Amino acid sequence: MNQRDTSALLARAAELATRYVSAVPERRVSPSEAALAALQNFHEPFPESSCDPQEVLEMLDGIGSPATVTTTGGRYFGFVIGATLPAAMAANWLAAVWGQNAALRVMSPVAAELEEIVIRWTCEALGLPPSCAGGLVTDATLANFTALAAARYALLTREGWNVIEDGLFHAPPIEVVAGAEVHASALKALNMLGMGRSRIRSVEVDGQGRMRADKLPKISRNTIVCIQAGNVNTGAFDPAAPICEAAHERGAWVHVDGAFGLWAAASPKYRHLMNGFEQADSWATDAHKWPNASYDCGLAIVRNGEALRASMGLSAAYLVPGTKREPMQHTPEASRRARGVELWAALKSLGRSGLARLVERTCAHAQQFAAGLRAAGFDVLNEVVINQVLVTFGDARRTQEVMRQVQDEGTCWCSGTVWQGKTAMRISVSSWATTADDVDRSLAAIVRIARAT
Numbered sequence: 001m002n003q004r005d006t007s008a009l010l011a012r013a014a015e016l017a018t019r020y021v022s023a024v025p026e027r028r029v030s031p032s033e034a035a036l037a038a039l040q041n042f043h044e045p046f047p048e049s050s051c052d053p054q055e056v057l058e059m060l061d062g063i064g065s066p067a068t069v070t071t072t073g074g075r076y077f078g079f080v081i082g083a084t085l086p087a088a089m090a091a092n093w094l095a096a097v098w099g100q101n102a103a104l105r106v107m108s109p110v111a112a113e114l115e116e117i118v119i120r121w122t123c124e125a126l127g128l129p130p131s132c133a134g135g136l137v138t139d140a141t142l143a144n145f146t147a148l149a150a151a152r153y154a155l156l157t158r159e160g161w162n163v164i165e166d167g168l169f170h171a172p173p174i175e176v177v178a179g180a181e182v183h184a185s186a187l188k189a190l191n192m193l194g195m196g197r198s199r200i201r202s203v204e205v206d207g208q209g210r211m212r213a214d215k216l217p218k219i220s221r222n223t224i225v226c227i228q229a230g231n232v233n234t235g236a237f238d239p240a241a242p243i244c245e246a247a248h249e250r251g252a253w254v255h256v257d258g259a260f261g262l263w264a265a266a267s268p269k270y271r272h273l274m275n276g277f278e279q280a281d282s283w284a285t286d287a288h289k290w291p292n293a294s295y296d297c298g299l300a301i302v303r304n305g306e307a308l309r310a311s312m313g314l315s316a317a318y319l320v321p322g323t324k325r326e327p328m329q330h331t332p333e334a335s336r337r338a339r340g341v342e343l344w345a346a347l348k349s350l351g352r353s354g355l356a357r358l359v360e361r362t363c364a365h366a367q368q369f370a371a372g373l374r375a376a377g378f379d380v381l382n383e384v385v386i387n388q389v390l391v392t393f394g395d396a397r398r399t400q401e402v403m404r405q406v407q408d409e410g411t412c413w414c415s416g417t418v419w420q421g422k423t424a425m426r427i428s429v430s431s432w433a434t435t436a437d438d439v440d441r442s443l444a445a446i447v448r449i450a451r452a453t
Ligand SMILES: *Cc1c(COP(=O)(O)O)cnc(C)c1O
Pocket: 080, 138, 139, 140, 141, 142, 183, 185, 186, 228, 230, 231, 232, 257, 258, 259, 260, 286, 298
């Protein structure tokens, strides 16, 4: 391919992408049966011969685009999936063209610099100490892993054990304390770090999934206490202040899984929910959820930067670290894409006020959902504190049937959960693109389907 062909290819990609974006507002959320069936056309033996890149692109658009889920639109409420802000979307294109490897500063000065900036801005937005160190990883699961690795290192170092040199065999035991509602991803992260399920002392939670501070066990100094900012079902926040106080009195480490909830701190209206969380030792969050910075973008933030760098550090003769922050000394990966670019674009385009409005608008939409569902006679199971709504339509079977039909019908998309023994549909309003009209249309579809089921 020559330069002209490459330019034509990129222009065509822009054209197809633009067409996709303009169809998003009216597009069904789940792909149609026909679109799913057509995915079969991708299945072919690994081609013997080369294919014109134009043809590759046309095939991808022809078969791929119709089989996407419209997560970038305003009516996707499944899991906790943020959409993509226009600035992040466009920045992603440019970053793709740059093709930077963000491992080392010398490989991409721009990626290294933007990472430093977004970590600082994120700490500022979340009310965390500006001196924290951070790493940009794929997601909250890896952010939990990265931060908890720093916790493990710091605690064992204090016990005179070098986990980097000597591993975990025969190491002094680390205790783990977590709420009964701890997210599975934190458990997986602990597990990958050699701290299995049976090590975790589970703390009773209240009706909203908040850890009960009065039920904390006796904490020893060699303990990691895992708390949550934003329960994945209810959106509830653990009482961080008394937990941090009790843990720190004993010298324990407090880690916060705040995949989406931490961003509540960006809004003056919701900041109070984050009281006490700034006292923790490490935090994991996602920029692809509430800030809508697009996939994949998680952040591990650690108060003790030395512990983070010691546990993620890597050296080899051919790697020449400079005196400035080196991205790969803060993450499990070495080579990776420059994911800080989209986050920078998202935060730069929003600014403090835009981020606050995004948080407040999505929370207001969640209230609109809850009010509409209650008015229609359905049971909202949670206190809608932020952007999450849990609703049932009767028994488990009926709720599941309503949910399946809502997903198939295509106006909106919500996923399910079991909340304290009750099967529920969960509505998570995490998209910048959702409007009050999107909520009305979705409510109408849900209520119509539920009444007919
Ligand atoms: C979404 C979520 C996770 C996992 O996030 P990924 O980005 O999918 O790894 C972990 N914890 C909480 C509280 C979450 O909401």
